Amino acid sequence: MNTLVQDAQKAARRVGLPSDTIIINGGRPLRGTIDVRGAKNLVTKAMVASLLGDTKSILRDVPDISDVSVVASLLEAHGVTISGSAETGILIFDPSNVASANSAEIDALSGSSRIPILFCGPLLHRLGHAFIPDLGGCRIGDRPIDFHLDALRQFGAIVDKLPSGIDISAPNGLHGANIEFAYPSVGATEQVLLTAVRVKGTTELKNAAIEPEIMDLIAVLQKMGAIISVEPNRVILIEGVDSLKGYDHRALFDRNEAASWASAALATGGDITCKGAKQQDMMTFLNVFRKIGGAFDIEEDGIRFYHPGGDLKPVTIETDVHPGFMTDWQQPLIIALTQAIGTSIVHETVYEDRFGFTDALVEMGANIQVHKNGLEGGERRVPRRPLEQAAVITGPTKLHGSEIVVPDLRGGFSHLIAALTADGRSTVSNVGLIGRGYGDFVAKLEKLGADFSFEV
Ligand SMILES: CC(=O)N[C@H]1[C@@H](OP(=O)(O)OP(=O)(O)OC[C@H]2O[C@@H](n3ccc(=O)[nH]c3=O)[C@H](O)[C@@H]2O)O[C@H](CO)[C@@H](O)[C@@H]1O
Ligand SMILES: C=C(OP(=O)(O)O)C(=O)O
Numbered sequence: 001m002n003t004l005v006q007d008a009q010k011a012a013r014r015v016g017l018p019s020d021t022i023i024i025n026g027g028r029p030l031r032g033t034i035d036v037r038g039a040k041n042l043v044t045k046a047m048v049a050s051l052l053g054d055t056k057s058i059l060r061d062v063p064d065i066s067d068v069s070v071v072a073s074l075l076e077a078h079g080v081t082i083s084g085s086a087e088t089g090i091l092i093f094d095p096s097n098v099a100s101a102n103s104a105e106i107d108a109l110s111g112s113s114r115i116p117i118l119f120c121g122p123l124l125h126r127l128g129h130a131f132i133p134d135l136g137g138c139r140i141g142d143r144p145i146d147f148h149l150d151a152l153r154q155f156g157a158i159v160d161k162l163p164s165g166i167d168i169s170a171p172n173g174l175h176g177a178n179i180e181f182a183y184p185s186v187g188a189t190e191q192v193l194l195t196a197v198r199v200k201g202t203t204e205l206k207n208a209a210i211e212p213e214i215m216d217l218i219a220v221l222q223k224m225g226a227i228i229s230v231e232p233n234r235v236i237l238i239e240g241v242d243s244l245k246g247y248d249h250r251a252l253f254d255r256n257e258a259a260s261w262a263s264a265a266l267a268t269g270g271d272i273t274c275k276g277a278k279q280q281d282m283m284t285f286l287n288v289f290r291k292i293g294g295a296f297d298i299e300e301d302g303i304r305f306y307h308p309g310g311d312l313k314p315v316t317i318e319t320d321v322h323p324g325f326m327t328d329w330q331q332p333l334i335i336a337l338t339q340a341i342g343t344s345i346v347h348e349t350v351y352e353d354r355f356g357f358t359d360a361l362v363e364m365g366a367n368i369q370v371h372k373n374g375l376e377g378g379e380r381r382v383p384r385r386p387l388e389q390a391a392v393i394t395g396p397t398k399l400h401g402s403e404i405v406v407p408d409l410r411g412g413f414s415h416l417i418a419a420l421t422a423d424g425r426s427t428v429s430n431v432g433l434i435g436r437g438y439g440d441f442v443a444k445l446e447k448l449g450a451d452f453s454f455e456v
Contacts, residue, residue: 003111005430007136008406010112012432014066017442021429021455026401026422029270029307030448036258036276036302037063037089038251040437042213044071044115045190046220046249050093051080051122052198053224057093057246061276062086063254063439066432070112074119077101077109093246098126110165111136113436114187117148117166121195124157124170132166138408141352141387147188151179155195155203176201176240184209184234184321190217196238197226203238210234211322212281216252223247255281256328257438260413262305263332264448266294267339267421271306272448279303284325291315292336314342314395318382319350331357331410335417337393338366344393347374352387357411360404361418364426367394398423406430409437416441420450427455 005020012020038061048071050057062068064086072082072091079099084091109116114137123130137143149159152168154177160167176199181188189209196203208214210230218228218236224247227239258277265272266289279286279298286296286303292315295308314337319327327350337344338361348354355370362368368391375390401424406412412434419426434441445452 004139004407007111008430008432010432011066011435014069015064015432015435017432017435018454019456020432021427022431023453023455024416024419024426024428025451026399026420026424026426028420028449028451029268030264030420030450031271032448033273033275034261034444034447036253036274037061037439039213039254039256040065040067041186041256042216043068043251044113045118045194045213045217046251047071047075047091047093048115048118048122049194049217049220049224050246051075051078051095051098051119051126052194052244053095053246054243055246058248059091059093060089060250061253062089062091062251065437065439066435067113067115067437070109071115074109074116077105078123100127100129103131106131106133106165110134113137117145117187118190118194120148120152120157120166120168121191124168124174124195125198129169132168134165138410140354140408147181147185148191151177151188151192152195154179155199174199176203178204180206181208183207186211186214189214189236193217193221193228193236193238196240197221197228197244199240201240203240205236205238206234208234208236209321212252212255220247220249223249252281253277255285256326256410258282258303259285259326259329260332260410260438262289262294262296263336264417264420265305266292266307266312267335267417269307270448271304273299273302273304275302277303284323285329288315288317288325288333292340294336312336312340312396314340314344316345316378318347318380320382321350324382327351327354328410330354331414332417334358334361334368334391334393335414335421338368338395338397338399339421340395342395344395345375345378346391346393347380347382347388348390349382349385349388352389355389355391356407357414358391360402360415361399364399364402364418364422366397366399368392400424401426404428406433409433413438
């Protein structure tokens with residue numbers, strides 16, 4: 001069994017899916033209302049932040065996803081007591097007995113998520129030493145961690161990259177640093193925040209990521225007692241403090257989940273209200289959704305996304321860091337572009353390998369050409385990056401049912417949308433990977449009227 005299948009099965013077990021394969025009869029518009037809880041890309045980091053407090057932390061709106069469960073297991077392996085439940089979405093973290101984890105527990109969590117790398121700073125502060133297992137997450141390119149490790153070294157840590165993981169210590173303590181990233185990495189910015197809040201002295205981070213999830217993590221850290229100021233031009237200043245307390249925080253909603261269900265509404269000709277979604281954090285997505293021909297209503301407690309009838313129109317998208325069009329949005333939205341009249345182009349500028357999922361779409365009847373070295377020309381907003389690729393999607397094309405193997409989280413959701421849009425029956429396997437980031441997606445599909453069953 002290959003590691004992708006193993007990862008998918010582990011994730012499926014963590015979120016209690018009956019099996020790792022769904023059979024979908026497509027062609028029905030998805031209609032109804034669903035709840036969108038806290039963002040995977042904030043919740044998991046706020047969980048790590050709880051390690052920094054001297055008292056209990058309370059996190060609200062936690063989604064029932066396997067990445068949360070992996071981070072919870074890693075915290076428990078380090079002595080954090082966790083109470084609360086997936087049903088209520090409230091988790092309470094008690095860090096009073098933090099201790100080194102045993103290597104068997106760490107090994108078992110190896111390769112399951114990208115979050116373990118963010119344990120470095122908090123564990124150095126708590127224990128003076130940390131061993132971080134091999135990272136997982138979506139296989140969408142190389143995903144180096146050089147910015148993380150360089151930053152930790154600048155704080156005074158000694159970092160040893162071993163085949164089994166990362167060994168890190170700080171025999172002389174940690175101090176403030178002047179750090180500048182070559183690219184505004186989300187994870188590396190979080191690494192700096194989670195470390196700098198408790199070092200001796202002040203840290204200046206230049207070219208920081210400023211995604212809404214980062215701002216929400218800063219809000220969490222400020223509640224804990226940190227002193228962090230976000231300056232113009234992607235500069236963040238962090239004044240280290242001696243101690244932090246626990247927080248009580250309601251997580252920012254998951255804008256990637258909302259954009260994914262919005263894309264499902266458009267592709268299937270449906271109408272989905274995402275309760276909990278907010279306009280401010282989705283403005284860039286909403287503009288593109290409208291240009292394609294989708295409609296939305298901003299409501300008091302959510303956003304209604306729907307296909308208003310008429311033809312869908314092609315667009316050119318360049319993925320980018322915030323406030324640009326997020327890379328995680330392009331995969332689900334591409335299914336709607338297969339239904340637009342004309343040629344759309346998606347320039348993927350964040351990751352070097354995020355179009356693998358389109359092979360299955362071509363088998364289903366889509367007309368998509370991937371340019372592995374990107375495309376020149378045209379008016380560009382985002383400067384050309386050496387790693388970028390482009391997908392050219394020409395529609396409209398009828399999609400037909402197929403056998404699909406999910407390669408990654410967003411690609412998997414895209415495959416679900418394709419199967420729901422297609423005529424006939426599709427068998428989608430490795431759906432456990434979708435459980436990494438989409439809370440209760442099976443119950444939500446049911447609620448929205450999808451016709452599907454699990455292969456058991
Ligand atoms: C768990 C989580 O929050 N995941 C999100 C996070 O991923 P993640 O934090 O991994 O993404 P980054 O912003 O770090 O990566 C962006 C780019 O920077 C490069 N890079 C990054 C770190 C480093 O040390 N060296 C380096 O070269 C990466 O290869 C990539 O090309 O932000 C991405 C960009 O918004 C999102 O798609 C992911 O959903
Ligand atoms: C790339 C993603 O996640 P991760 O960084 O957890 O692999 C994603 O959420 O689309």
